[in-house]
Amino acid sequence: MKMPSSVFAGNQTPEREVNSTNRVLAKGFSQSNRTQHENSRQQEGEWINMDMDKIETAVQMILEAIGEDPSREGLRETPRRVAKMYAEVFSGIDHDPKKDLELLFQEKYDEMILVKDIPLYSMCEHHLLPFFGKAHVAYIPRAGKITGLSKIARLVETVAKRPQVQERLTSTVADLVMEQLNPYGAAVIIEAEHMCMTMRGVQKPGSMTVTSALRGLYRSDEAARAELFSLIRKQ
Secondary structure, rough: OOOOOOOOOOOOHHHHHHHHHHHOOOOOOOOOHHHHHHHHHOOOOOOOOHHHHHHHHHHHHHHHHHHOOOOOOHHOOHHHHHHHHHHHHHHHHHEOOOHHHHOEEEEEOOEEEEEEEEEEEEEEEOOOOOOEEEEEEEOOOOOOOOEOHHHHHHHHHHHHHEOHOOOOOOOOHHHHHHHHHHEEEEEEEEEEHHHHHHHOOOOOOOOOOEEEEEEEEHOOOOHHHHHHHHHHHHO
């Protein structure tokens, strides 16, 4: 494939033969501007416990390694954008998911609670490519102990926003529901499409991976499982 004239595909210029420190500074940030830039990110609520400068440097090095020119207009801000994106999509690393289930209520209710079709986005830890789909989370309260419906969705989001594999994501959510709510049973089913299978490798777009984690009554009671799967399939 013919490379655009703006792409560095051959001899490197002296500008690109700089050390890692200069690579960061060469993007147009002076040290004072960089401090202002970091303060702005903190004020916007985007800052988490990550080395943003290191991410930006790494992205610039990747662009150089594939033969691109990080200084051209379209890529000049890409390292900063990617660092900002990582701070968002990996924000679950800095958050304890148990806190998502701290708000509890007492109700005279001991039947199944199912939150289904929760949108799910995560990053496969093997290739750092997204996988996405939906999650279904159910539990049977014990002694009337329930949590807010939005807290279930928030729990899925928190656990998903970190480098993951779908199998661990599924079991982690189920185990946390059991640990924090102590229900008679908990179940998590996740259906997702993995970009590492659709845009690379075997390249099978549309293929879905389904994982389940059954705890308590959902594992031991066939009737409870049948009711769960019936409600998930119901439109």
